[in-house]
Amino acid sequence: MNEPLLITRRGHTALITLNRPDTRNALSGEDMFAAFEALVDKLNADLSVRAAVLTGAGSAFCSGGNVAEMRDRTGMFAGSPEEITERYRQGIQRIPRALTRLQVPLIAAVNGPAIGAGNDLACMCDLRIASTTARFAESFVKVGIIPGDGGCWLLPRVIGHARAAELALTGDTIDADEALRIGLVSRVVEPDQLLPDALALASRIAANPPQVLRWTKQLLQQARTGTLDEALDAAGRLQGLAHHTADHAEAVAAFFEKRAPVFSGGVA
Template structure:
């Protein structure tokens, strides 16, 4: 089987497309996890990448886990309880850990159903834009399991505890407009406008200095778990670093000269 993760570049934007039509873009397999980890490491190491878009190929964003493998107790779903726990830790949990390490701003372009781990994958991104055909479901209870990939940590931070609890306890799907009202996505667009809308947003992000984008994202993530005084201390450090960059000098000059800045990542 070929790669399930297709990476491409459009200017400063890295596009990661999950492509496994047979499973509706299920998230499984050591090769897939490794490809994703490598893509994220490469993005972090390359200042010319200033935004990332994650999307699915075909009609689905991601179906989450492979239900047939669950039925057949294959792959990560097979073995003793101890073995299954370890397979989660060394398998699908590599995805949220990788996204947590991604310093580049990341947009989920949700083209279709985002089910179970697929919903959680969208939540691992910083921003979410949905096609009118998108459906979201934190549906683990429907197959008799819990969210093993961080959904119980991710979803409440995006839509609040009560709404996340309703999605998780019922497993009920929500359509794109409902997701918009919940704050799960920031925009809903017709299917043929999804990638142009995601690219337009990515380009607006990528128009800014790459170092500052990454430091800003780190501060936002730090706010999840740290006290205000710790975030303020780190912000002061990043601010001192930012004032020393050529991009800061260029940004101020461009503002005063009423022209577009040209950032070099220096």
């Protein structure tokens, strides 16, 4: 069987490809869940990675759960209600738990349908760019289940409660233009421009100091659930550290010398 995730480097950017086109990149199997955990550990440990792009092999971004396994009550969907609960905890829920630990900014390059858990996977990313061929659906109700991967937490934080409720309660599919209108994605491009645009955005992000990028992402994540006082405390603490990095000194020197800075991720 193919490796579930392919990882290649484009300078300071990691390009991650869901590599199960035969299942339209469904999120199932121990190897898939473990691959996401290993990916996060690998990228977090490598300060030379400053941004990442996630896309899908073949015509789909991610079809969500494996409906054939649902029909056959195999894999994650086998057993009693209590057993299925535990399989979700030990299975697909490991993906959002892993990606919430990812310190590197992550861009979803949605190249085709992002359905059910695939839509939620896109929402686990920091930014989303869609091809004109992309489709999105929080479609769990259409197969008689609920968003078991955290979709009811993720989706409202991207598009707001009312729009998230409409998508989750109807299961409707929307096209890329509607996804842009409601703020699910930040831009829509032609299919042949999707990866170039996503990598160009990643490159613009990666031009900045690596440690400061990670701290900024940390503050953005904390803001989802924290109070203003908590945000200010964290910002003050991290700002104190930022002022003592070699990259801050380099950025200030480059400003006065009217040149492009060269960042290393080191400390002053």
